[in-house]
Amino acid sequence: MKKEEKVSEEEMIRRLKEFTADEDYFPGVLGNPVTVAARWGLPLSKSYRDFKAKELAAQKRRWTKMKNGKPAGRPRRKAAAT
């Protein structure tokens, strides 16, 4: 059987720092709550659904182009007739 390795705290910190450098790439979750919930038939919370709906609407606004080729913004109000 292998003997347990004795390591100083400094060496432990050095190894852990090197090892956890990849955490900069960790997105916080692995998976997509929307597809997971759909696959399992579980409802998403209302606040999360609202958040995703706003996110989607913002994405669609970015994709939508007006006929003149400029990005579509919020609809402008007509100036009040004087």
Added chain:
Amino acid sequence: MHFQVLVAGRPRPVELVLGRARDLRAISLWRAPAAVAARPAIRDTIEFARLASKRHRHYLRSILTATSLGEFQAIITGSSQAEVALLLLARADWFPRSPIIGLAQCRRTYCHHIVLEFLSVHPAIVGGIEPEIRGVGKGLVYALVELSGATGVPLIWGEATANSASFYSRILATPGVQDHFFIRGNTLERCRQQFRRILFGKLD
């Protein structure tokens, strides 16, 4: 089972357990610190905590669920084709916001593989709220690899997303991960070795 993470640059132990019904409440009580609550990744962590809690409650009522390594081994010895639900939890009694700092929802399939369904880390850690804690996400994946190796599971697989593919590529040293990943063979063995040598992890 345990491993080490870095908390404000110092090593602290994290205990690994397989979740029981009583752990689900602690998970469903995860809250996002106000300063980071609007970030999409933070919202995802909270939503996954809710889903994990609901899904595991459903699993507890419908398929075999292991709440310890010994129980997992007993189930698969007794029924080689059993589907077994596993909720791997990272517990830290030194973390003030919750006793649970991360979770990985998994399932052992009938052919003795493990599917990683999703993984989530506490929103305060993802949001970088003081003290900075590093190594929970990677540690959970490596702990799952160690658990698999110790129980003779030859393959862990799962779906990668646009946000997680580069993370899997890096931690598995497998360039070009796209929408799926496989941990097996030399990769599985290397991750197990690193879990023990660098994360000072142990199945105890």
